Amino acid sequence: MDWPAILLSAQLAAATLAVLLPLALFGARALARWQSPARPWVEGLLALPLVLPPTVIGYYLLVTMGGQSPLGQWFEALTGQTLAFSFTGLVVASVIFNIPFAVQPMQRAFEAIEPEVLEAAKCCGLTAWQSFVRIELPLAWPGILSAAVLTFAHTLGEFGVVLMVGGNIPGETQTVAIAIYDRVQAFDLGAAGAMSLALLLISLATIAVSYGLADRLMKARKG
């Protein structure tokens, strides 16, 4: 069992959640209220990672973050290390390809809040922030939980984008999915099997627990 790879995957998933979740939360709420002809285009752009092959996203990210790109050069001048083939680069890539998994469940959750409830909050004298914290966040909670779990599980299992942007550097960019691939290439099927099973069980448990929680929450509310 390649524990460093499993740990690295967990760190990547946690870092992705920490960066993406707050951004996606406000983005999803804004999208849920935004009425504009441009809305389908923005939604489409955010959903692109769902339909594009991971290698295509990985390719564009690699070009954007590589040593020849302005972003790559700026990052190297700032930190002394390359953005591509580094853990930081992996976090940036992971945040981008997880956008639809984080935004969509939260957007649907915010959209599902009855306008009458939001108007009632205004009539109760609540400020926009009070309404967000006391009314919208608790009501959108199942969607926020779904978004977090999907993002976490998806990051654990992502292969194509990680390989393109991070390569296969043990301890730095070799996540569990890459490690499994690596083990299979080396005909170490026992280790590959053990890690695959671990990944499968972790993913299944995370999703089942989140679905269960969301289900209980919805039932408790609807009676």
Added chain:
Amino acid sequence: MSLHVVVRHAAPRLDFAAELPEGEIVALVGPSGSGKTSLLRAIAGLLRPRQARIALGDAVWDDGSRHVPTRARPIGFVPQHYGLFPHLTALGNVETALLVLPAAERREKALRFLDAAHVADCAARWPRQLSGGQKQRVALARAIAREPRLLLLDEPFSAVDRATRKSLYVELRQLHAERPTTILLVTHDLDEAAQLAAHLVMIDAGRKVQAGPTASVLTRPASETAARLLDIPNIFSGRAEADALLWGPHRLRLAVAPSVQGNCRFVVLPQNVLLVRPDRPLGEHLDNVLDGRVRDTMQLGTEALVWIEPAGLPELQVQMRLPVRALERYRVEAGSCVKFCLRAAEIVLLGS
């Protein structure tokens, strides 16, 4: 002091102007889609009209570029489906309207308002556990918790059963007696308006049709549109003269000289069409007595509707209301000849 409302808007279409008395229960009545709810939302600041002047006494909420946000208006609002916060208990719902207070005081005050709305025993329940009437009461408690100067109720009784509605009417009247705030009640139910409101505003297609004391608006429509909105069946054409109204071959006496002479429309409410008892001589008090033939009758519980064809006007029917026992006693049935009277004071000439 009054509630001054001028609202012009394109979609939904509103072209409304009225001065409503402060401290009264005012009913805003109109058919579905007439703009009642939109007007209420504009007064609450939830809809920002293209052009508006909304002021309660000296406090101006909307005027040109000035727009006081909803949360800063001293209002309470009960929307049609109550808008209760589903993740909070009844107590939590009311407490949310009292966030300006310290937590302990907030709880005590919220419980007091739940008690005033007769739902103190529901404090710990979630909205999903409440009946329609209880939800309505909790929403009302939440709305009055801020002690608003203006309470806006959007068809609040439409989703509760008849018995609950009756008790809610009484409770609302009591609440208003204890806290004489201005209440603007949107309804499409004229009976509800008649039972609750001292002042009535009729609205149609976004425009004010008529406004005034409830009894006066309900019995003396100012225009044919108002008469139709009030569902008055007896709308006829005549010709006004200096002291009388010519109606086909009949000359009807009027209690008040008409302001305009010439062709006009007029109404008589069915309850003001009186049957002249055949067993009694015509008294002095009966005026405008006409002959007619009963076309049809229909019993509705203890009351009956009777359609009469007036003599000399075969194309018209006058609707009258009678107790069912009067139908039997005076043998009022299809084909029978009757005498009826249109009291001069109850003939209402309509403006254009």
